[in-house]
Amino acid sequence: MARILGIESSCDETAASIVEDGERILSSVVASQLDVHAKYGGVVPELASREHLRSIVPVVREAMAEAGLAWPDLDAVAATSGPGLAGSLLVGLTYAKSICFATGLPLIAVNHIEGHIHAVILEAKQRGTPVEFPALAMIVSGGHTHMFEASGSAYKLLGRTRDDAAGEAFDKVGKLLGFGYPGGPVIDRLAPFGDPDAVPFTSARMKGNTLDFSFSGLKTAVLRWVESHPMQEGIEARKALLRVNPRPTDGEWLAVTSQDVLDLVASFQHSVVEQLLRHALGATSLMENAKSLVISGGVACNSGLRAAVTQRTIGMPVHFPSFGLSTDNAVMIAAAAFVKFAQGEFAGFDCAAEPNLILAK
């Protein structure tokens, strides 16, 4: 039996979790910095590292207390070593190293993207329907949009975004329309009130690797649409609403959002989902022996995506994480670390934070 403390601090969440044998979650604590970054319309790296510094000790302490464990009960400490924001990664990784230095526990370095995949593997195992390999893994978040062929812990990159990540597109469009940060969850909630076919966005067709993604053209098309339609008043009204109420309800949003904006939001989401679905289908036809599709990362919360990408549309089992484990968390880091623990893959104290760490070529 192995109990691993996982630490995640790659972006704007400070998280710690203890997972037993890569399967049983003994504790999970996530301190989100959303409120700190919201007023800037995106993550401010300097503020993120400062918040991680503030939170890391209490968050790890809480995870240990929630699990009812002390250091000698652990078998290893794992931390995200990349990809992510340099200053943010450093806080979690350095704290993990200091625990290891003080306790003698081994250190495990985890790739954040592999973590997202393991969130799904862990929950599928818990449900009694384990992910079957080789699998297609699509990671769609604020920082990443990648598709891999995954065979156990071996990965091959099939496609990646050439510009914005899918979540980044959601966030930029949300900000442009006055919905604040992060835009993804608000757009998801409001899209059902609009007509997804109202704005005819052309889908991105890639030259070269057709499994590569692109979202910046769509984002620009939304910008052009906004510029050529009378939407400014509504945008100001929504910004004003956010200033007095940081978390409006659907009804409060709808009161300051016209039908043409709802149609725009629905069409935008439809276009993103359509690209993700098309690429998932493209990958399944390319990788003939694929047994399942894994989708993870913050955008995996999107209800339009969950409704569109199903076993019926894809032709194989599709595994999504629960909402709590779709966005950044440390359960996924501790779960991914278990595989490395079993293989004796430990990191030295010279292990560096790598903002551009890749999972596979």
Ligand code: KG4
């Ligand atoms: O995985 P995550 O927490 O952080 C990164 O590793 O980037 O993902 C955050 C991203 C944000 O861009 C956010 O807008 C997006 O996930 N997101 C969503 C939804 N919930 C979160 N995008 C679309 N629909 C959602 N329901």
Ligand code: ZN
């Ligand atoms: Zn992430």
